[in-house]
Amino acid sequence: MKAVVCARHGAPETLEIRDLPQPVPGPGEVLVKVAAIGLNFFDTLIIRDLYQVKPELPFSPGAEYAGHVAALGEGVTGFAVGDRVCGYQTYGAARAYVAAPAQFLAKVPDDLDLVKAAGLIVTYGTALYALRDRGELKAGERLAVLGASGGVGLAAVELGRVLGARIIACASSPDKVRFALEHGADEGFDYASGDLKAALKAFGGEKGLDLVYDPVGGDMAEQALRALGSLGRFLVVGFAAGEIPKIPLNLLLVKNCDARGVAFGTHARANPGWLRDAVAELMGYARDGRISAHVDKTFPLEHCAEALGEISGRRVKGKVVLTIAD
Incomplete structure (x- = not known):
């Protein structure tokens, strides 16, 4: 699978695009085929080792994503293959597939665009x-x-x-x-x-x-x-x-x-029930037009460095989202 990889700390230009093995969902996990990844200001910091969370190298940036359920790990209930979902994690989402704990996923209504859903959570x-x-x-x-x-x-x-x-x-x-x-x-x-x-x-x-x-x-x-x-x-x-x-x-x-x-992030990781309820509430606001979930720019996954450069340069209104062609 294609993945954006931070192999050494530095500016967005140091990021690499690699082919990695597709993950297998473990017990309690869901494998998501990712369609869109929301980027945030802290992604520009985490790749420079300037953020409070410091993942081991190599890692992928990206804390929020949306896509379709591709497989279920042992013991997972409430989701089915093909479901439209969005999820949150501190890093690691900028890749074609993500294996994530089911408790950090939420279903996306059919009438809400996955690109918007990917940019809602953070x-x-x-x-x-x-x-x-x-x-x-x-x-x-x-x-x-x-x-x-x-x-x-x-x-x-x-x-x-x-x-x-x-x-x-x-x-x-x-x-x-x-x-x-x-x-x-x-x-x-x-x-x-x-x-x-x-x-x-x-x-x-x-x-x-x-x-x-x-x-x-x-x-x-x-x-x-x-x-x-x-x-x-x-x-x-x-x-x-x-x-x-x-x-x-x-x-x-x-x-x-x-x-x-x-x-x-600290609150969401410690309180997945709160996160699930908050995301459901926010998706309801988006469907009703009470929030815009405005996406200013989209970039293909392979152009992650350019997308993060837009955020660093303060040239963004609302969100920047990476997309992965089906």
């Missing part, structure tokens, strides 16, 4: 876990989303709308801001246009912001935190800017607010 799962579980977002609250046109940012805008929030979408260009507004944000802010803290304070009003969703980090983080109101929550989602901010803890004390980490 970004929208992260946003759902962040906003509802960690952020305790309530209808009518004011939410600021940084990096609002990227995968996890766009997901937060759309799910924030589903959850009834008022949303200001912050991004690095007028075009990206317009994109977020088209997907449900109430207001937008281009980082280059002025003072982020002032814009967020104006949006938050006298009470201040209730929630900040930050997958960017860098020097924007503290500005956004300073716009929180009392009992506000700052969600630490990631560090796409490449710099982990050092937040003065006295701000949490003085503002009477919280900073909360959002580790979707």
Whole structure:
């Protein structure tokens, strides 16, 4: 089978395409013939050995995928050969076949495109876990989303709308801001246009912001935190800017607010039942048109390096997905 392989840590250009033996599903596992693989920002880090999860070499990137059940391991129930499924794992999905524990798979409805299904789990799962579980977002609250046109940012805008929030979408260009507004944000802010803290304070009003969703980090983080109101929550989602901010803890004390980490992967791996229910909920939203599951670009599996380069270069709105011809 064809597989994208990281044999040595480095830039996307160091990835290789290899022919590997097709896996055999073990007890409790399902063999999936993969049709599409969702890529994420952390894939650009894991191949450079800059991510918190550090798989042994060689490995394949890719944490989410969709396809058809090809075979069942001993003891598997609830799935049949030919079923349309999607699945989550931290890495290893960028290959033609994946043998995965059945508990980390979900069925995909016939009317939901497999390419969209492959890009749903990580970004929208992260946003759902962040906003509802960690952020305790309530209808009518004011939410600021940084990096609002990227995968996890766009997901937060759309799910924030589903959850009834008022949303200001912050991004690095007028075009990206317009994109977020088209997907449900109430207001937008281009980082280059002025003072982020002032814009967020104006949006938050006298009470201040209730929630900040930050997958960017860098020097924007503290500005956004300073716009929180009392009992506000700052969600630490990631560090796409490449710099982990050092937040003065006295701000949490003085503002009477919280900073909360959002580790979707850790939560999903420890709670497969939660993951299964979350994916089913998200697929329902996608079928109903409440979220777009927007895929900006697709690339053949063999062009994985080019696809990851698009993510690294911040040229993506929503998701990038690899596809495998049948």
